[in-house]
Amino acid sequence: MFSSLSLHTIIHVAVALLFPPLLLGVINRVKAVFGGRRGQPLLQAYYDLWKLMHKDSVISQTTTWVFLFGPVVSLATGILVALIIPLGHASAPLAFAGDVILAVYLLGLGRFFTMGAALDTGSAFEGMGSAREATFACLAEPVLFIGLLVLAKLTGSFSMIDVLGDGVAEAWSGATVALLLVLVSWFVVLLVENSRIPFDDPNTHLELTMIHEVMVLDHSGPALGMILYGASLKLFVFAALLVRLTGLAATGNPLADWGIFLTGTIVVACLVGVVESAMARFRLPTIPAALVGAGVVAFFGFLLVMIEL
Amino acid sequence: MTNELILVSGIGAILSGIPAAVLPARFRIGQALSALVLVFANAVGGYAVFQRLIQGPQAAVTFPSPIAGARLIVDMDGLSAFFLVPVLLVTAAASVFGLEYWKSSEHPQSFRRVPLFFGIMSGAMTLLVVAQDGLLFLAAWETMAVSALILVAAEDHIAETRRAAWLYIAASHFATLCAFGVFTILRSMTGSWEFGVIENAHGPLAAIMAALAFFGFGTKAGIMPMHVWLPSAHSQAPSHVSAIMSGVMIKMGIYGIVRVSTFFPDIPLAWGGIVLGLGTVSAILGVAFAIGQHDIKRLLAYHSVENIGIIVMGLGLALIGRATHQPAWIVLGIGGGMLHVWNHALFKSLLFLGAGSVIHTMGTRNMEVMGGLAKRMPWTANCFLIGAVAICGLPPLNGFVSEILIYTGLFRVLQDTPQGPVQAAALAAPGLAVVGALAAACFIKVVGVVFLGAPRSDRAATAHEAGRAMVGPMLVLVLCCVAIGLLPAACVPLLDTMVTSWTVGADGIPSVGTEFYLTPITIMAGLLIALCLAGCLALRWRGIADAPRGLTWDCGYAAPSPRMQYTSSSFAEMLVKLFRWALQPVVHAPSIRELFPQRARFESHVNDTVLEKAVMPAVRGGLWLVRWGRYFQNGSLQAYLLYILAIIVFLFLWQ
Structure with a gap:
């Protein structure tokens, strides 16, 4: 299961732990450029994390231990998933056969306790947020799975390091359309899972219209820091899935692969920023329709693979 | 020895409820003794399963059956041993729970019969999974089903409980009827009631047998269109009974399907x-x-x-x-x-x-x-x-x-x-x-x-x-x-x-x-x-343990009340809407027409669509079709005895 402690493993762990907050800075910078502003420093998320870790917190008197366990679990599961998926090299520190399913379910566990922490406060708004999160997760998760089925079929494996490994690069020549469809549907999943416009607006002023942000209204100090860090890890994980799916980071030259991978995640972050700047938020009732649409797109990809091979 | 041990365990469990049923209620000693006997009987059963795992297959225990030419066979094979584990563990745990949950002081009308039939049901399930012939299987199956009925109806002074119990026994008898069909076909194909691979299991008869097994046992298990009895029976039964019904009894339906699937080559x-x-x-x-x-x-x-x-x-x-x-x-x-x-x-x-x-x-x-x-x-x-x-x-x-x-x-x-x-x-x-x-x-x-x-x-x-x-x-x-x-x-x-x-x-089956x-x-x-x-x-x-405590942030509202929280219905609303094509939720929402609306109520329920839209109309239609048969079903015991006599005489003449 564990690959020997090679250089790639060390780089993997370092990148997975240190790189994610940068993506938040990139998104903000892109949005600032579109808005004609100078924007925050690129490293703002790191400063925020540092600041939050040193702050005191206030806790709602309604809450139990679940309230603080939510941030801990969402961070822990984020870290584990980042160590399961391949990054700049077709290997991962915690890879094993079947880890595809574990990765999805770990994200589900993080979501479960985030929703629990929100309900623990007894606030109407946080309950609203967790109800929406729960609903959209039910629609987003199968989309992710259909994509994984397509990849499992093409690569003949169900371990993340093969499914998103070098085999994908070869598969592009045979199943271009199918993989493109998966790519599109996964980008939608990335936007939903990371609470981005057009599905959710992390910067809105009305608690009533939020999904993810409203669930963490009561967290403060280090717990909020954990949530922020966990969210950046989740964004990084999904960006990494997309970059690996393109198969570009498989040139054979290790240095070039890591370079392409890191650039790729930044490009994904830029794309998210562009979408956020160019689109308005969907009305809440249209979100399920958009997600079902993404599922249908992914399903077409699945049918293509079934027929082509 | 393992087969004898499991037989002792099953019979012990069946008898375990007697102390609770006969001893005086004052000291609660009867209930405690019953739970103790059941736990002990199940521990013996657990030891038998462990021995079976170590020693491998053992000689079956057989008894002459009341029906001539057949024998009752008790043999714990791998499948039985696997299903015995949850039966033994869960019934023991639930019976201890029942000691406090179903106290004689709180349930004077049912505190005797609940432990009595709880034990019978537990033991029947133990015997059910070790039975290797259709007769013992059916006997254990029906004992389980009927004792479950009495447990579901523990609070039979409540009308809703009685309805749930009726629905349960109707569904359960449908399952039993199918099981009779399955074993009758088994007998007609192999000439015996004993379980085993049917070499000539082909053609329509085999397909009918498989369908009867799947839909009959599937009714007991609660597979979707046949699940209609399950929600009301599980909710009306005492909770420790619901635990064994949901945890173990419906698995007996699964066991039936799995067991019958071994008959087909x-x-x-x-x-x-x-x-x-x-x-x-x-x-x-x-x-x-x-x-x-x-x-x-x-x-x-x-x-x-x-x-x-x-x-x-x-x-x-x-x-x-x-x-x-x-x-x-x-x-x-x-x-x-x-x-x-x-x-x-x-x-x-x-x-x-x-x-x-x-x-x-x-x-x-x-x-x-x-x-x-x-x-x-x-x-x-x-x-x-x-x-x-x-x-x-x-x-x-x-x-x-x-x-x-x-x-x-x-x-x-x-x-x-x-x-x-x-x-x-x-x-x-x-x-x-x-x-x-x-x-x-x-x-x-x-x-x-x-x-x-x-x-x-x-x-x-x-x-x-x-x-x-x-x-x-x-x-x-x-x-x-x-x-x-x-x-x-x-x-x-x-x-x-x-x-x-x-x-x-089968050869070449790898390990899990x-x-x-x-x-x-x-x-x-x-x-x-x-x-x-x-x-x-x-x-x-970071000192979270000494963090000051404050009000929940409710958008600056300083006096949040518990009534403002999201409720179970509000949490589920979006998902229920997504599935409304199947759930058909009943919503009573106020319609606001005036400028200053009065006090209003909002209600929503999700009833069982399959029961209300498919099963009940089908049952009503079926009753209409057989309405002439009501003439014979007149509730008189003498008439029923006469029918039995007439049928037996007919069978003799026909032979």
Whole structure:
């Protein structure tokens, strides 16, 4: 299961732990450029994390231990998933056969306790947020799975390091359309899972219209820091899935692969920023329709693979 | 010796209720003695299972049967041994729970018959799974079904309970009728009632037998269109009875299907496809119906429909594997499905016991008046939370292990077949993903509305923790859930024995442990727990324990009231709307016409669509068709005896 402690493993762990907050800075910078502003420093998320870790917190008197366990679990599961998926090299520190399913379910566990922490406060708004999160997760998760089925079929494996490994690069020549469809549907999943416009607006002023942000209204100090860090890890994980799916980071030259991978995640972050700047938020009732649409797109990809091979 | 031991265990369990039924109620010694006898009998049974695992197959115990020319056979094979584990464990735990939950002082009208029939039902299930012939099987089956009826109707002064009991016994007798059909066909094909592979099982008769088994036993198990009896029976029964009904009794339906599937030397591909398809439908719609419920036990009951669906999916995959001769699919499908039988028995009985503990102090099953119970009953709340994580199939607990086996099997379908319609089976994998996400939504709703937040009623604000006899059994079940989640490899020997016994005579069947390497799950679970512990320690180190306490932030509103919280219905509203084509929710919403609207009420219910829109009309239609038969059904015993005599005379003449 564990690959020997090679250089790639060390780089993997370092990148997975240190790189994610940068993506938040990139998104903000892109949005600032579109808005004609100078924007925050690129490293703002790191400063925020540092600041939050040193702050005191206030806790709602309604809450139990679940309230603080939510941030801990969402961070822990984020870290584990980042160590399961391949990054700049077709290997991962915690890879094993079947880890595809574990990765999805770990994200589900993080979501479960985030929703629990929100309900623990007894606030109407946080309950609203967790109800929406729960609903959209039910629609987003199968989309992710259909994509994984397509990849499992093409690569003949169900371990993340093969499914998103070098085999994908070869598969592009045979199943271009199918993989493109998966790519599109996964980008939608990335936007939903990371609470981005057009599905959710992390910067809105009305608690009533939020999904993810409203669930963490009561967290403060280090717990909020954990949530922020966990969210950046989740964004990084999904960006990494997309970059690996393109198969570009498989040139054979290790240095070039890591370079392409890191650039790729930044490009994904830029794309998210562009979408956020160019689109308005969907009305809440249209979100399920958009997600079902993404599922249908992914399903077409699945049918293509079934027929082509 | 193992077969004699298990026989002793079963008979001991059947007799265990006698002390409670005859001893004076004052000292509660009868109830305690009954529980003790049942626990001891089940411990003997557990020892027998352990010996069977070590010693391998033993000589069967046979008795002459009351029907000439047949014999009753008791033999614990791998399949029996596997199903015995949840039967013995869960009934013992639930009987201890019942000591405090069903006190003689609180239930003067039923405290004698509940332990009596609880024991009979437990022992009947033990005998049911070790029976190796149709006669003993049917006897045990009917004993189980009838004692369950008396347990469901424990509070028969409530009209709703009586209705639930009638519905249950009607469905149960449909199942029994089908079972009679199955064993009659078995007898006509092999000339004996004894279980075994039917060499000449081909043609329409075999198909009828398979269909009778699937739909009959499937009714008992609660597979989707046949689940109609399950929600009301599970919610009306006493909670410790619901725990064994949902945890173990409906698994006897699964056992029936699995056992009958060993009779056929080869399985047509279509059977596997139908089973997998109905399993998926059952899983998705079961959890969808669960989301719309306000009654905590009805909600848990619909989750049984969902989990039975997952088990049946595993079975369907294994049948497809047998039809296409793919050992890996067989092992992963039956291994995952049957491990889910264990897991569901553990976490669902845990959840029903937890719900029982809540109902015991709240006096109602309606979740909308609960809230904030975690502060007042922390043991129950934490046990329930662990059960909830387990039932959602989330790591690091046991539900995840069985689901990952089924997932792996479904992924293997895609990889092992180059082409063909069989590949469509893999589509059950995204179906399972939907089920997982919906179950998580549903259970965070239950945990959030019942245990977290602020109390929604005075009763919830003054709730109290359950006593030791109720918390103890829950803790035992929690330990089992955690143990299987952390060390799944420990289940492999018993799983392999079960697979060998299910695939009678087949060669080249690998071990579950080699088809799916389970050690990484242990390592990942350990890492997950370690990381969470580290995170908690980090928060402590940052002084979170002494953090000042304040009001919940409600957008600056300084006096939030518990009534402003999201309720169970509001949490579920969007999901219920997504599934309204199946759920058909009944909504009474106020229509606001004036400028200053008066006080208004909003209500929404999700009733059982299948029961109301399909089964009841069909039953009414059927009654209309056979209305002339009412002439013979006149309620007079003498007339019925006359009919029997007439039929026997006719049979003699016809011979």
